[in-house]
Amino acid sequence: MNELFARKKLAEVCRLLYERNLTVSAGGNMSLRINENEFIITPSGRNKGLLGPEDMVLMNLKGKVLSDGKPSMEKGFHIAIFKANPETASVIHCHPLHCTVLAVKGEKIKSRLTPEGVLLLGDVPMIGYFTPGSKKLVDAVAEQASCKAMLMERHGAITQGRTLEEAFNRMEELEFQARLQIMAGDADELPASEVKKLMKM
Numbered sequence: 001m002n003e004l005f006a007r008k009k010l011a012e013v014c015r016l017l018y019e020r021n022l023t024v025s026a027g028g029n030m031s032l033r034i035n036e037n038e039f040i041i042t043p044s045g046r047n048k049g050l051l052g053p054e055d056m057v058l059m060n061l062k063g064k065v066l067s068d069g070k071p072s073m074e075k076g077f078h079i080a081i082f083k084a085n086p087e088t089a090s091v092i093h094c095h096p097l098h099c100t101v102l103a104v105k106g107e108k109i110k111s112r113l114t115p116e117g118v119l120l121l122g123d124v125p126m127i128g129y130f131t132p133g134s135k136k137l138v139d140a141v142a143e144q145a146s147c148k149a150m151l152m153e154r155h156g157a158i159t160q161g162r163t164l165e166e167a168f169n170r171m172e173e174l175e176f177q178a179r180l181q182i183m184a185g186d187a188d189e190l191p192a193s194e195v196k197k198l199m200k201m
């Protein structure tokens with residue numbers, strides 16, 4: 001993927017995440033792979049609604065910064081997910097309100113309440129709490145790197161996708177499912193036989 005094109009696309013999605021209330025102020029970080037070994041990532045400490053293409057930081061999977069700017073301090077788990085999944089093009093981490101409500105309560109998300117949840121998200125693990133930016137957090141994320149989406153206790157959510165749009169759609173769906181779960185109380189999940197059928201689609 002052309003780097004300039006990727007920078008524009010990532011800035012667009014950051015704005016969309018911000019406008020959809022999926023992230024607030026400087027929270028979260030988003031990345032987009034441009035080739036096998038390089039990706040761009042949002043800069044550290046900036047409002048996601050105000051980022052332009054020129055603000056994104058180019059890095060490689062060894063963690064070396066290849067452009068101007070200071071990358072997000074969570075670059076480590078983006079790298080871990082990219083390394084574990086050669087087909088993954090994008091990683092999105094943010095703190096959507098309803099996901100974070102579940103994450104602070106330590107309540108696992110029920111992604112099987114609706115067919116969309118099953119299709120877009122699959123099983124969503126909750127990883128334990130570790131200090132943001134720490135190696136322990138990177139290791140915990142790496143252990144679940146094959147999952148389409150995960151919650152991080154007392155912190156927020158991560159999704160990945162084969163395209164930027166897929167990673168965005170999964171984050172939007174994850175937040176919808178979290179909100180649904182909070183509003184629908186103790187509704188049962190779809191029966192196992194139906195989940196199995198959906199998984200094959």
Ligand SMILES: [Zn+2]
Pocket residue numbers: 027028093094095132155156
């Ligand atoms: Zn965070």
